[in-house]
Amino acid sequence: xxxxxxxxxxxxxxxxxxxxxxxxxxxxxxxxxxxxxxxxxxxxxxxxxxxxxxxxxxxxxxxxxxxxxxxxxxxxxxxxxxxxxxx
Numbered sequence: 101x102x103x104x105x106x107x108x109x110x111x112x113x114x115x116x117x118x119x120x121x122x123x124x125x126x127x128x129x130x131x132x133x134x135x136x137x138x139x140x141x142x143x144x145x146x147x148x149x150x151x152x153x154x155x156x157x158x159x160x161x162x163x164x165x166x167x168x169x170x171x172x173x174x175x176x177x178x179x180x181x182x183x184x185x186x187x
Contacts, residue, residue: 136177139163144184147175152184 143155145165153165156172166172
């Protein structure tokens with residue numbers, strides 16, 4: 101019984117650590133993966149590097165992004181940070 105009482109603070113720290121750090125990070129990662137899988141042609145996006153553009157074509161794991169001056173670049177789907185709202 102004394103061993104359990106001695107381990108209780110350590111167990112409590114792990115539970116708090118899980119709910120404050122690990123679980124929110126997992127939710128955020130799941131949300132990003134869902135956004136990346138839902139991308140469609142014509143969506144306005146921002147890459148991890150900060151480049152703004154519009155999706156011109158989509159392949160299994162890659163995207164062709166068109167920027168304002170007409171330049172087209174190929175990116176991995178995982179390099180998309182954010183999808184901008186279509187206002």
